[in-house]
Amino acid sequence: MYSPQRQDFVSLTLGDQYSRSYTNGKHRRQSCWRKWKQLSRLQRSLILFLLAFLFICGILSYPSLTEQWRGLSDRSIKEDWVEMDNGGLRPIPPGLVPKIPPGVVPGFQDIPPEVMPEIQRPSIPLLPKPPAMRKPPSKRGPPVLQKRGNVSDWQVKDGEEEIVKRDEDGGKEAKTVISWRGAMIEAEQGTELQSTAHGKEGTVADAEKAASLKPVTVKAVDRVEAVREAFRHAWKGYKAFAWGHDELKPISKTHGEWFGLGLTLIDALDTMWILGLKDEFAEARKWVETELSFSKNVDVNLFESTIRILGGLLSTYHLTGDTLFLDKAKDIGFRLMPAFKTPSKIPYSDVNIGKGTAHPPRWTTDSTVAEVTSIQLEFRELSRLTQDPQYQNAVEEVTRQVHRLEGKRDGLVPMFINTNSGKFTRRGAFTLGARADSYYEYLLKQWLQGGKKETELLEDYLQAIEGVRKNLLRQTSPSKLTFVGELSNGHLNPKMDHLVCFLPGTLALGAHNGLPADHMDLALQLMETCHQMYAQMETGLSPEIAHFNLQSSNGRDIDVKPADRHNLLRPETVESLFYMYRFTKDSKYRDWGWDILQSFNKYTRVPSGGYTSIGNVRDPVNPAPRDKMESFFLGETLKYLFLLFSDDSELISLDKYIFNTEAHPLPIWPSTS
């Protein structure tokens, strides 16, 4: 059917494409213009409005699209889930009806050999210990000696310290800016005064000399205070620009929304309690009491909301005894349950907590293995507290299915599982990083949570660690750093996500609980590697992913690809430092953590409040701030740093609590016997 109006529209939008000659083009332009004039005023207005609207939409969506593109590799953007069937595992919490079948395992030494015959004798020998590391090439002198000529505006504002050096005539020579304050180390301030007193710029030689000076030990109490100060600074930004929203965007001084549930505030509750920040805690509690509502038509990711919100509320309830938090935990826990209504009982990734509906990601029916196997600590605890077994039953069904599933390689799991079939998909790739990491963590921690009674969890954990040794462990050249690579169809890719740095801490926790001593040896080696991932970068901050040299041609053990140079303020390394210090009392772990805190203060602290993810850990002049403070910076990173520096080892005793994968401590269940 002929439609003049449609033809006009087409000629308007596509006219130039079809012009064949100047004459034709002229004709067409004239005819376009004529036809445009023939349109009614209303029609013309509508078309112009539509074009303007599309243009504005394009402009507005650009930043969020690029943000998404950048975040594609971030494991925190997860979308999948698994299923399970009924069967074996079930830690019955104290107070719940049925009793755990015997097979009590008080410690690894007591595990009957038939449970895991070959696990007690690892078949793969430990890798040789790496030699003591050289000091990383001199990239990082004390702040004052680092020329910061191009320091970006976001780093220097709002009353931050600014030291202007003068030449011998008193003229202005150069500015050295310290972008933090309060959390300062006396030793560095001393160095600073010394060098500026000469009235000269620090040379590279000066910097190297200063860097090699033995740092004055900063007292634990000062370090603890420095963490409190960092938290207050982050909170200041959150309060001013993002109060009640999910995330602070500290540079643009606004907020970002993910679920619209005050994610940062909830994630930070128990941190404030542990740090003793009473005023901040009180105002946050008020918000939870008066503003927080889960009755919202919003899709949330099951895993992320479980570990951050449910986990955060449960731990805050335990620490404070305040039933407000338990009531909120019950509310969100119940609203998440529709996720488990799938053909396989492996939960979907997304739940609408207002409508009670759930669905997988739009592009797949696969779920991420780490996501479906890292919600168990929280739901099991919810059942224990409510005496309602539905939560525990749902998550243990997942555990049972994964336990029995084919497709593992020496205890290592693939990254995806299908919500319809309940089978692993996209087999052949194995990692301890994104999409698989916390599966291993939760095997051990559930075993501990339930009082070391669930032998299948322990069996799976021990097999997996042997699987890591056999398939993924390698050493770098030239320094023999031990790392955990990734396996792809039988080929080892020598790369490691920063996420894998949870592993030293988990291994140490297992060894502390009676698992083989060589787990601790491996933990020591991997901890060194994770430390080097920070120490060898120009900013002192780790990249998201490190590539390791097996045969170094450039003298470096670690390379970083341009796309992997970001740092999201992640916690895994300081988490492991905390465990390693608690179990060894070796002060070097505190020193390493202190270095990391200083680098966060130097390169990620935003003067007006908050800390930001950065895009380039190799560029101290422009670390490329990304304008986002993830909730786990307050929920995890600063909490672990505080606990690392605290001399009170009874503060969240590791014999009484297990930390969920978002650093929320949950109690180890009291023995029913």
Ligand code: DMJ
């Ligand atoms: C956190 O949400 C959790 O630690 C999770 O297990 C991994 N990703 C982030 C921190 O890096």
